Amino acid sequence: MAPFRLGEVPIAIGREGGQKHLSIMIAxxxxxxxxxxxxxxxxxxxxxxxxxxxxxxxxGKLTPEETxxxxxxxxxxxxxxxxxxxCGKLTAVEHDYGHKQIKLIPxxxxxxxxxxxxxxxxxxxxxxxxxxxxxxxxxxDVFVAANYLKRTGxxxxxxxxxxxxxxxxxxxxxxxxxxVNNMMSRKEAEWVAASAIENxxxxxxxxxxxxxxxxxxxxxxxxxxxxxxDRIPELIYPYMPxxxxxxxNIDNESTLRSFLRIxxxxxxxxxxxxxxxxxxxxxxxxxxxxxxxxxxxxxxxEILYNLSLIYPELANELAASxxxxxxxxxxxxxxRGNLVLRKLAEIPIKPKSS
Numbered sequence: 001m002a003p004f005r006l007g008e009v010p011i012a013i014g015r016e017g018g019q020k021h022l023s024i025m026i027a028x029x030x031x032x033x034x035x036x037x038x039x040x041x042x043x044x045x046x047x048x049x050x051x052x053x054x055x056x057x058x059x060g061k062l063t064p065e066e067t068x069x070x071x072x073x074x075x076x077x078x079x080x081x082x083x084x085x086x087c088g089k090l091t092a093v094e095h096d097y098g099h100k101q102i103k104l105i106p107x108x109x110x111x112x113x114x115x116x117x118x119x120x121x122x123x124x125x126x127x128x129x130x131x132x133x134x135x136x137x138x139x140x141d142v143f144v145a146a147n148y149l150k151r152t153g154x155x156x157x158x159x160x161x162x163x164x165x166x167x168x169x170x171x172x173x174x175x176x177x178x179x180v181n182n183m184m185s186r187k188e189a190e191w192v193a194a195s196a197i198e199n200x201x202x203x204x205x206x207x208x209x210x211x212x213x214x215x216x217x218x219x220x221x222x223x224x225x226x227x228x229x230d231r232i233p234e235l236i237y238p239y240m241p242x243x244x245x246x247x248x249n250i251d252n253e254s255t256l257r258s259f260l261r262i263x264x265x266x267x268x269x270x271x272x273x274x275x276x277x278x279x280x281x282x283x284x285x286x287x288x289x290x291x292x293x294x295x296x297x298x299x300x301x302e303i304l305y306n307l308s309l310i311y312p313e314l315a316n317e318l319a320a321s322x323x324x325x326x327x328x329x330x331x332x333x334x335x336r337g338n339l340v341l342r343k344l345a346e347i348p349i350k351p352k353s354s
Contacts, residue, residue, distance in 0.1 A: 043055065
């Protein structure tokens with residue numbers, strides 16, 4: 001008998017002549033992806049597939065050399081050209097389709113991307129969670145949808161504070177750190193963000209946690225800061241010089257993405273010329289690197305565009321870098337690159353003085 005590979009689990013399916021027969025349980029990851037409006041992404045399979053025209057959560061088969069988390073991030077990038085952030089995990093679903101048995105491993109994920117670029121599916125929809133079960137899902141995905149609804153239905157109600165009232169003194173750093181580290185939903189992040197807006201001590205702790213060596217804590221804290229800055233961007237301005245001075249030392253790509261998003265939406269006129277230079281150099285390095293994630297490069301483009309409004313002479317260099325990316329980039333990076341190129345074309349270039 002050939003050896004079993006990672007991602008394929010032997011299971012007993014019956015006996016004939018006293019011998020047990022084995023089938024292969026295939027490990028497959030999938031993502032319940034939520035956008036900023038708390039809608040869920042679903043995709044539709046084509047006609048020439050195992051489940052023609054059925055809807056499903058995007059994902060794919062686990063390969064021997066990767067973890068489950070690496071698998072779902074890779075699959076979503078390959079299938080949809082989207083960047084996701086893993087926020088939680090649902091109970092795995094085992095299902096026998098007759099011709100195959102699968103173990104479906106669902107992750108709850110968030111994304112800041114708006115439009116998936118389909119490479120394997122024929123359609124997509126953003127659905128309100130209450131409408132999910134109205135779709136004709138593949139059988140295993142029905143259980144994933146039901147488990148997700150059960151999970152979200154047990155979350156803290158909207159009117160229940162997630163931490164102590166912002167009017168109370170922040171008494172226990174450990175409790176706040178534990179809560180932030182275990183956040184699983186956008187609602188929880190928004191609750192903490194609301195508290196941070198009212199309580200500067202919580203805001204300062206989020207800044208501190210964002211620099212933590214604990215990558216999970218650092219990401220969740222920086223993710224929450226994006227929620228704060230979406231509502232009151234001025235709160236981050238006193239910290240922008242510190243962020244820019246240290247941005248090249250951030251080795252956590254998820255945290256880096258959060259800070260670049262914040263900077264892309266901030267008034268860069270609030271920082272000095274030296275910091276403009278540091279940020280410009282860093283973002284060009286990101287654009288010219290072949291190893292940076294789509295969202296990191298997309299936010300770097302937007303930051304450089306905003307700097308081009310201050311320094312129009314940057315526009316030509318930025319346009320040249322983007323055109324190089326368009327030659328071999330994914331559908332997602334091409335869409336963002338073309339958008340920035342259109343905006344760059346509208347910047348009036350001052351003639352050089354003789």
